[in-house]
Amino acid sequence: MFVKNPEYFLAIVKERSISKAADRLYLSQPYLSQYLAKLEANLGVTLLDRSHTPLRLTAAGELFHAYLERQGYLDRQLESDLQQLQEKKRQQLHIGVSTWRGSTLLPDILPRFAAKYPDVQVVLHEAPVPQLGNLAASSVTDFCLMHTPGNLTDLSYELVMHERILLISHKDHPLVRGLDSPCSAPLPFGDLRQLEHERLMMLPEDWRLSRLLYNTFNVQNVEPVNILTTTNNTTAINLVAENMGFTFLPESGIHRTPYMDRLSFFTVGDPPLTCPMAVVYKKNSFLSPATRAFIALIKDFYRQFDRGSALSDP
Incomplete structure (x- = not known):
């Protein structure tokens, strides 16, 4: 789906105001209001609830906003991957993990992954557990292996085991x-x-x-x-x-x-x-085939330790 000037809508959402977004974009408020009205007409849905100040996204607006954010990430990822191919650089997979978790898991996982994806360079981001969620939310890592995060505003996760x-x-x-x-x-x-x-x-x-x-x-x-x-x-x-x-x-x-x-x-x-362990990544992010393969290896390895949800942290 082609969306003209998606940065206009993203600016409105960020500022939660058409007038503030217009100032930020150096556009007139009437022009930006017309843009929004035409966008909603083309989509056949209402994206913003104008009865509230500041503006709120409708359910359709939440979905459309998530789509634009993911599309922007994919565009940037594609440009980066194509540039790496042009420069004959190896594809990189950025993984966030605590120092102890990395030292106990990677010796079992990395050799198997390297055998299947020899051209993918794994880059480790070892950090204290409380910092891992921030690495994922800011797209520093493709994913982090950590206990399920408490704040899911910018994150998604896949449960690996209890x-x-x-x-x-x-x-x-x-x-x-x-x-x-x-x-x-x-x-x-x-x-x-x-x-x-x-x-x-x-x-x-x-x-x-x-x-x-x-x-x-x-x-x-x-x-x-x-x-x-x-x-x-x-x-x-x-x-x-x-x-x-x-x-x-x-x-x-x-x-x-x-x-x-x-x-x-x-x-x-x-x-x-028990405590839930998960693979955590930025919400609506794209997971490459190599990333998916690494996650699959992690899940396969940890299956032997999964004890179900007998008593775990909510």
């Missing part, structure tokens, strides 16, 4: 000594109040996983008094391996720790606590 959160301790800790509880078959921990005076290695309070865990503490009337905050899950599990306390980690990344023989693993709650 991942169990495991409590990890050293095998010689007095609370678990003598228990046979490997990662492959973790026992339920029981009463979390036993951990109130133990050292807990936790991610920052505003991170999604910590919010889920602190809610669990509240529900079970647990008030931890010895918390060591870290932004790196590797730091947490390394300290546990030295019998310095307990930590909570997503199940899927644990298999690459070198200290499995020192550690015991436990589920939390009944049913076991």
Whole structure:
């Protein structure tokens, strides 16, 4: 579908005013009003609710606006891809991921992807979890792998799995000594109040996983008094391996720790606590065949860890 001067409509939506959009575009207000009226007549729908100040999009307007935004992205992507072909540059796939998630996932995924798409250059954007959504929303990445975002204003996501959160301790800790509880078959921990005076290695309070865990503490009337905050899950599990306390980690990344023989693993709650993991990208964005292939590999790999939605963060 060809839309003449789509930037006019986009400016009206951004300014939420025909007069302000006209000033921004260096057009007269009557001319821009005529443009909008002709556009609505051609489409056969009303795009803006003029009974409100500032202007509001109608349902048809929301759909049309999303179409124009996606069309603009596709045009820019096509120009970039054609330019890369002309300059004989490799196609790039930008992936956002936390440092720990990347270190535990990519060794299993990247070799398979590279074998199928040898001409695609993967560019990693490793960032703290709270920043990943911003990378996707600003189109810095093609997609991010992260817990489902709380704000979906500019984002879409595809659920990958509900991942169990495991409590990890050293095998010689007095609370678990003598228990046979490997990662492959973790026992339920029981009463979390036993951990109130133990050292807990936790991610920052505003991170999604910590919010889920602190809610669990509240529900079970647990008030931890010895918390060591870290932004790196590797730091947490390394300290546990030295019998310095307990930590909570997503199940899927644990298999690459070198200290499995020192550690015991436990589920939390009944049913076991899980957290939703998703592929997140900018709303209405175009996902190339290579991007889709990488996402398919991620979903296939994580299928073994999907525990359903027994108890998860909403």
